[in-house]
Amino acid sequence: MPNSKTPALAHWSLELGVSLELGAWCLVFYSGRSPVKPPFRGFTAILYKEFHVVLRDPLTLFFMFFPPLIEMIAFGYALDNDVKHMAMIVFNEDRTVESRQIIDRFVNTQTFRVVGEARSVAELAAAIRQGKAYVGLQIPPNFTRDLRAGRNAQVQMLIDGSSSTIASSALNTALGVSFRESVFRLLAEAGRRELPMEVRPQILYNPAMRSPNFFVPGVIGVVLQIATTFATAMSLVRERERGTLEQLLVSPLSRWGLMLGKIVPYLCIGMLMASGLIAVMHWLFDVPIAGSLTALFAAIVIYIFCLLSLGLLVSTRAQNQIQALQMSMVFIMPSVFFSGFIFPRETMPWIFYGIGALLPTTYFIELARAIILRGASLTDFWQHLVILAAMGLALFTLCALRFKQKIA
Secondary structure: OOOOOOOOOOOEEEEEEEEOOOOEEEEEEEEOOEEEOOOOOOHHHHHHHHHHHHHOOHHHHHHHHHHHHHHHHHHHHHOOOOOOOEEEEEEEOOOOHHHHHHHHHHHHOOOEEEEEEOOOHHHHHHHHHOOOOOEEEEEOOOHHHHHHOOOOOOOEEEEOOOOHHHHHHHHHHHHHHHHHHHHHHHHHHHOOOOOOOOOOOOOOOOOOOOHHHHHHHHHHHHHHHHHHHHHHHOHHHHHHHHOOHHHHHOOOOOHHHHHHHHHHHHHHHHHHHHHHHHHHHHHOOOOOOOOOHHHHHHHHHHHHHHHHHHHHHHHHHOOOHHHHHHHHHHHHHHHHHOOOOOOOHHHOOHHHHHHHHOOHHHHHHHHHHHHHHHOOOOOOOHHHHHHHHHHHHHHHHHHHHHHHHHHO
């Protein structure tokens, strides 16, 4: 304590004690007679405790690592816009060499595969209605005769429009085959070898237009959100259900130290999980990483911190693990549909576009795709990092304030 003969100005003393409840050293600063307590008091004790609890709970570790891996593989293979080998029924009334060549043109695109032949238009339509085929191709009996005579030779294609993705792919492929065949025949009749005009597109960053290259980086963001949010959402709830939360409340620790001590262990586990998901993306799905791994992991650290703060906020509100699970799902579903993970945000109504702008997953998916596919640097997307960091700090501060209200 300060001596009465010592000037009151700039007099500091240091008290070094040990907390038996927490098992960690505690520092308290004094300025005159008023103690100045560290804002993260008790952080190391909570950090040690959480690591001890998590590492001794193999079931929690299993559900943090194994389901995300399965989700990663399932999403990576299931989400594919490249529609190939769709079932096609053929009703060939012409039965000539030219008609069979037209059928081969459609099959060679790898979009269609012939699964059977029909004997009438009614049988063709029935096969599509019964789900036996997505496409029905009808070649009329006068097809070759009109083609050789220079007249308009028509082919009818029936397309199942109940699936817009399949119908769009079938329509575009059919129009492409028809246009290509018509152009080659017109060039042959005109005696020309080259087209009057030709567009030569160059596809950047994903020349093969593989769907996994687009979807898998987004899958990493969604899977990380599911695993990390659920994990921290259960942390304080589990303390409350086991009756240990009251012991934490009477311990000499700060709410900031408690919140940060709860987050850091799951942050380390989340980074380990992200490393495994990136390895699966690169080696299993053959997605090249064009950008810097350092930039990618820097974005992942900020993103996971934001997700963990969100999960911790849920745990300060939920009274039991069922409520924590249900409240976490409220954030999962919008992140899947409104973040641009599957559907382009530019095509969404303004209200859903606005909801997507409030989700951390939206900014991370754009960052991940830019770094992984286009080789962008963090300076190219610094706004996304600032927004993620601001979201994380705001959520973390809100968690601490809500926990203070619970203490009160």
